[in-house]
Amino acid sequence: MSHTPTGPLKGLRVLDLTRVLAGPTCTQMLGDLGAEVIKVERPEAGDDTRGFAPPFWPETKESAYFLGVNRNKLSLTLDIAKPEGQAIVHRLLETCDVLVENFKVGALAKYGLGWEQLSKKYPGLIYCSITGFGQTGPYAPRPGYDALIQAMGGVMSLTGEPNGTPQKVGIPVADLFAGLYGCIGILAALNHRRETGQGQHIDIGMLDTHVAWLANQGMNYLATGENPPRLGNQHPNIAPYQEFPTKDGYIILAIGNDPTFERFCKAFGQEHLLADERFATNPRRVENRQLVTDTLTPVMRSRTTKEWIEALEALKIGCGPINTLKDVFADPHVQARGCVVEMPHASGATVRVIANPVRLSATPPDYRTAPPVLGEHTEAVLRGMLGMSEAEVAALKAKGVV
Template sequence: MDRTPTGPLGGLRVLDLTRVLAGPTCTQMLGDLGAEVIKIERPGAGDDTRGFAPPFWPNTGESAYFLGANRNKKSVTLDIAKPEGQAVVHRLLESCDILAENFKVGALAKYGLGWEQLKEKHPRLIYCSITGFGQDGPYAPRPGYDALVQAMGGVMSLTGDPAGTPQKVGIPIADLFAGLYGCIGILAALNHRNATGQGQRIDIGMLDTHVAWLANQGMNYLATGENPPRLGNQHPNIAPYQEFPTQDGYIILAVGNDPTFERFCKAVGQERLLADERFATNAKRVENRGLVTETLTPVMRSKTTAEWIEALEALKIGCGPINTLEQVFADPQVKARGCVVEMPHASGETVKVIANPVRLSATPPAYKSAPPVLGQHTAEVLGGLLGMGGAEIAALKEKGVA
């Protein structure tokens, strides 16, 4: 099969043994950047997310969930639990640069496809494993789920109304970050291989990546030994930086420093606050955040959201509406940046996908193929890459292998 370089990762081939979201996020990024991604799926079932519905995309039979993480991939049905399926995987690996997987720890070794079993035969192979808790440690055997990792990783203790219950983030952020960190690891390993000729194993644990992006809140804890409290929509280190009610809804106000606060106070007729030591510096405002909220709430209620945005943006004061998704996708900035891409699907329908946000001036992401239907490329890959004839492929299908 053609390996003519297209895109920054053109010429690279990925054997994708991932499913659900963390792994597919990683491999979709590689596909967007030009790699050929061969997605191995269970015959008759496929990636679990094909059934994560409703909603289905109209007239395609595909879940919206699956469509969101599987473009630029070729779907090959193969039962790797059967020896014949394992043999096909070994043949595919002869021409693959990267293997990505998110099976439970040790699961692929049962099929002869573990890192330790492959690294001698394929010394240039980059082998990326994404699991809930990594390859070692007391939790390594446990399955990983996004909500579970959000809970165990601390972010739920930081999220939600102070008087309410802990809340998870409204999208599967633990899965997404694990996938993106996996992609970063693969790119680093590719650079190392370019210099040395040697592949390596990348061990991504969702809990590890979750702890890594605790960022300023994690550092706040390490500096004080105190668990940061839930603050709703307020910022732990800046004030005012939160939502306020307006005359007709809500607005986010983000005052990032003292000069901005001074401009804000003068703009809203609250110059008196500048002489009050409780408001004089950001540190004091954080210390007195309750007073800040109480003082500014009636001020912000005096205008509509649109009126505030027009007035504050003119003064370069951070602010913005709290959009629904309908408003997000209708936003002129989102439209101008081309954040939605339409792709022709194998069903004959056109599907919309959310664009890759990495903007490269010379080699931008490409949208070569829509998320595939189950097994769409089995004959193409097994015939074109492995040289199998129609009868041999048909025999594999007859046995339930392909």
């Protein structure tokens, strides 16, 4: 197995009964911070995302999707539908601090692994459930999928061109936010347990977390009772704050306040706009956003993207190119920040993964082990942690339990 974990969660043991994205995002974050994460996967099949391909990572049979959220985990194949599998879960829970699961509501209870059942036997256990709609409410039994949650949570109604169709975000933000909120809940519960000795149940619903990060747009609705319209790349509360065409492409121009707008106008021959009340303050520019866009578009077309960035950055005006992913990973700042990490994989290949963005000065994220191949650590967990004999493990394999 791997070298000794480091980090603020060193010594924490997590039983990971999650798959796909929301749950694995949560447990990878815990693993990066030093927790020992035991990922339980179905024998032969494994996590669903092992089959979410192409693309596979070169020279491996692993999907890029799976590799993205499963580093710093031990893969234990285990059939929890079998009594022997359930018994192994209980043995592991004797030394585990946290259980994370994303089964449908009530699904684990039929195996004796629900919160109400386990909390009686393991009163210090922190049990985090991540589902589409949470453990209560009329939608609780429904399955949750990222696009579905983006639709029901309102984000799709806010995303896209004004006269176009509703659009989802290009990455699965509903899953990712649920996983991150789950991690936050676990960290809070650990602090509570340290003070009281009590574990607790953390109920994370993807729809809840999606509503929570409606942020300014959610507040705009609550303040007015009006549904915010789709604005394409424009900001609902600031103008100009959007993309503009340049001589050779596009640029994001982010003018966040009136002094910055004044600086922009004086530097680029638009000082006359400052005497026009329609441009004088941010609220008026928001009210007249189409006029602002139409007025500034020919100005922005007068220079190349590079020329604009150099000129605007010199004036400390927010701006940036619209990068492809190739541009992102080639960006000197992204490279200087170490946003990609290379890890030796069990296949013999080297895989590159996207780094944890949490920069801790004393206990930084720890990249111990690459995402595991299916069942890579089954024998190590059963024999090393649980003290099973070779014969016992062989018997479990013969029965299809592991």
